[in-house]
Amino acid sequence: MIYLDNAATTYPKPFSVLETVYRANRKYAYNSGRGGYRESVQTAEKIFAVRDCLGRFFHCPEQNIVFTNNCTTAVNTALKGLLKPGDHVLISALEHNAVFRPIYKLAREGRITYDQVPYHPDPDRFLQNIRALEQPNTAMVAMLHASNVFGVVHPLRLVGDYCRRKGWLFVVDTAQSAGILPIDMQAMHISALCAPGHKSLFGTMGTGVLALADGISPDSLTEGGTGSHSFDPQMPPDLPDRLEAGTLNNPGILSLGAGVRFIEKTGRAEIHEYEMRLTRWLYEELAACPGIKLYTPPEHIGVPVLSFNVDDRTSEETAAYLAARQIAVRGGYHCAPCAHRFFGTVKRGTVRVSPGVFTGMNECEYFLNSVKFRE
Template sequence: MIYLDNAATSYPKPREVWEALEKHWFYSGGNPGRSGHRLSIAAGRAVLDAREELAELFHAERTEQIVFALNATDAINIALKGVLNPGDHVITTSMEHNSVIRPLRDFERNGGSLTVVNCSAEGFVSLEAIAKVIKQDTRLVVVNHVSNLTGTVQPIKDIGRLCRDRGVLFMVDAAQSAGIFPIDVQEYHISLLAFTGHKGLFGPQGTGGLYVKPGVEVRPLRVGGTGSRSDIQYQPEFMPDRLEAGTVNAFGLAGLAAGVRFIKRVGLDSIRAKELSLTKSLVAGLREIEGVLVYGPKISELGSGVISFNISGLDGAEVAAVLDEQFGILTRPGIHCAPLAHETIGTFPYGAIRLSIGYFNTESDIEQVVEAVSIIAQEGRKENLSNERN
């Protein structure tokens, strides 16, 4: 089997992630921060450990600025619903995932105003286009760091500087970049960073979180038990408890911490270099095949391991099914929860087939995928030709 759906969730995970989960299951099974006994203390230590690993990875000012959530979608909702007020203006891009677009459309329905800046057909947003639409009442700019459709990498450092200079909050959706790209929240002037645990960070599903810059006021989406200040009837004001009501997924976070430690050991640069080298081979191979159209950046501008393509005259879902059933190659066809991004690259409503490379893929995987796509394209041409003759 060749797994090329790492943008949906990474697979396999490093062995040490599983080992950390097993260890937690047996030795740290208490409720973190709720009791004083050894199993509760061990669980609390596991949660703190994950928070510390992530704060260091993203260069957060303080550990408590990392708030845990269920996934990137949950973190995005905590951030958007916690900072926006009716009457605010928000800017985003046409390459966003529905996890950003849908809460922002809700915000618009409830009295907010939204500007969606169009990106190029390769998925790039221009700094000038964002600068031009910042107004007096603009409160926030939201940008997807790495596209889940084309892998296009946005210039978040420049956008962060622009937002800082214009006094606007800057939020980054790092669902596809955390664990693969260096992210320095202080250097990039990021106010809010949403990440998911189960993709590039190699954690289990059900983990993710939000970095909140000190001084950025986020109203809690949920309030309730935190294990801290149990004597008061109101939500504690201090971070991270202010934004973390209810028992967190300590078990999952033990795995996530191990995933982050794996990344630090291998090195972000090595992970990205390997994925990029495989992606370049893949795109170069696919572009040689007659009838194959690869979307997104040119090879020289490729930045990540996510690419999408179609074979002329063939249905994407059928191609993906043949890749799975006949060649054991797992991909994702369709709209990828990103209808606006598909409109931007010209593939809406029929969609495209996405191939997303991970750290554990090999050159041999890429050769086999190119070969399989080439066979399918050739068979498809023959079939189309005979259909035309009949």
């Protein structure tokens, strides 16, 4: 199979990640923080080492690294745990349902109000769009860093600085950027960063990260045992225990640490440049093919995500055609109806191709020929 669906999950995983999962299930399959025996303590130390690794990676205090089961849980924890009744929230017009659905539910229940900020490729114009929609009770900007459909990137540093000056919270969904683009929570004034472990951080599925700035402590989304403060009926006040009820996913968390070490060893910038080189090549070749519709100018694509359509076919028909030729892409709406409405692709969705660090040029050529000489 030729795998070009890395925006959904990276595949294959680095060998070091697979090896770490195997070793974790053999050597660190003990309940971290729940026992005083050597193996439990050693497991806890390994978990803490991953917190430290992620803290350095995102420029966040290691005790503020909270492990979740995916990015969506991290987003829900940040939004539902930080917003107060009567708050007004600004989200982008390109949101994945991971952000849009929790916000919509809170608004439907009458707890908050929200507006969607139109995307603009010019950072200053995008900030003007934010300013045009702010209200006296605006308390938060919550938005994705990069679109999972069209590959465009929001200017985090500019928006974060504006949030800082306004005293707003800044929650960022980094599902398509963590591990690819440079992210500095302190420099970008990010209050809460939400990331999946299984995408470009190269961990396994069932892992996610909620990284919090100092002084930011959401109410818990779930309650239960933490191995500490057992006689207190409420969740512990300190992070990360406050937000980590129940047994942790030790193999997944350790795989996340191995994934970040792979990025650091290979070079984040080098990974990004390689993936973007493939993406630009695909764009140029597809643009030269009759009957191909592309949606994002190449200069606006900041992550290795490319959307297109073929002739008058639906995106699902094209994806099925490619799947029959052992090419994995995704057709449809990508859980991002907001983005499709904004770009005018609601009628048939788009075909998304997303190369990764392990994608070869020969695989891209095979994909291109399958599209170019389609039946």
